[in-house]
Amino acid sequence: EVQLLESGGGLVQPGGSLRLSCAASGFTFSSYAMCWVRQAPGKGLEWVSVINNSGVSTYYADSVKGRFTISRDNSKNTLYLQMNSLRAEDTALYYCAKGPAQQLVPNYFDNWGQGTLVTVSS
Amino acid sequence: SYVLTQPPSVSVAPGKTARITCGGNNIGHKTLYWYQQKPGQAPVLVIYYDSDRPSGIPERFSGSNSGNTATLTISRVEAGDEADYYCQVWHSSSDHRIWVFGGGTKLTVL
Numbered sequence: 001e002v003q004l005l006e007s008g009g010g011l012v013q014p015g016g017s018l019r020l021s022c023a024a025s026g027f028t029f030s031s032y033a034m035c036w037v038r039q040a041p042g043k044g045l046e047w048v049s050v051i052n053n054s055g056v057s058t059y060y061a062d063s064v065k066g067r068f069t070i071s072r073d074n075s076k077n078t079l080y081l082q083m084n085s086l087r088a089e090d091t092a093l094y095y096c097a098k099g100p101a102q103q104l105v106p107n108y109f110d111n112w113g114q115g116t117l118v119t120v121s122s
Numbered sequence: 123s124y125v126l127t128q129p130p131s132v133s134v135a136p137g138k139t140a141r142i143t144c145g146g147n148n149i150g151h152k153t154l155y156w157y158q159q160k161p162g163q164a165p166v167l168v169i170y171y172d173s174d175r176p177s178g179i180p181e182r183f184s185g186s187n188s189g190n191t192a193t194l195t196i197s198r199v200e201a202g203d204e205a206d207y208y209c210q211v212w213h214s215s216s217d218h219r220i221w222v223f224g225g226g227t228k229l230t231v232l
Contacts, residue, residue: 035221037165045157045165045208047221059219095164105219107212108155110176112164 002026004096004113011119016086020116022079022096030054030074033099033106036081038092039115048094049081052104059105064090086120093117124213126224133230140196142227144209150188152211159226160205168207169194196229204231 008020022034036048049070050059058070069082079096093115099106127145134140144154156169167176169185172192182197196203209224 037223044206044226045159045210045223047223050219050221061220097165100170107153108167108170108210110167110170112166114164 002098002111004098004111006094006096006113006116009094009116009118011121012086013122014087014120016120017082017084018086018118020081020083020094020096020118022081022113024077024079024096024098027098029072029077032101033104034072034079035097035099035106035109036070036079037095037097037109037112038090038118039095040089040092043092046092050099050106051079057105083118086118088120091118091120123220124211124222126209126211126222128207128209128224128227130225131228131230133232134196134199135232136199136201138199140199140203140229142194142196142207142229144192144194144224145190146192146211147190149190149192149211152187152213154185154187154192155210156183156185156194157208157210158203158205159208165208199229199231201231204229 003025005023033052035050051070055072067085071080095115096113097109098111100110157165158168159165172187173185184195186193206226208226
């Protein structure tokens, strides 16, 4: 069974940094692209970043480009999101999600974690 | 960029058919995905490649995509289908790729 467990969320001041982690199990992590999707309180889903299976290719939404960095450690089956220069509008529940099989850059996401909450406030 | 437009809400009586639309410029030329999100839960993929269902998703869920509108159809609606539904596409221009979600539709079962 695929399991994705996010951690690292919390309260941070504007301008601060936070690193999210997503521990994966139940599948061969190194074979799948992964992503981060966020959801502001009471709002819809917003794609944040995608990384291919090897970590060589990364993609970012314009809203986070230059501030967030996605990475992965395939030896630890873990996905990361380093978030710098955080703003109030980054407040959201951050989900990690898995791409489907045989798509090095995924068209969609077939399994999701339960999310970790990031609150940016002074 | 690419924009997907969904109605904020759809209401349907139990046992009836719900249709949730997702509009976009020539969306029929793209491949569409649908997610269901129940309150306090993570999204769940319910339709991929326009009309395919992942294992475990009831046959009552179906999808279509043509022209400027894609549709998620839920037949014989049950109380447990009450949720937010999001459409999603993958869009590429030059060397930039983006993943776009619609704004979501809240399905209310009357």
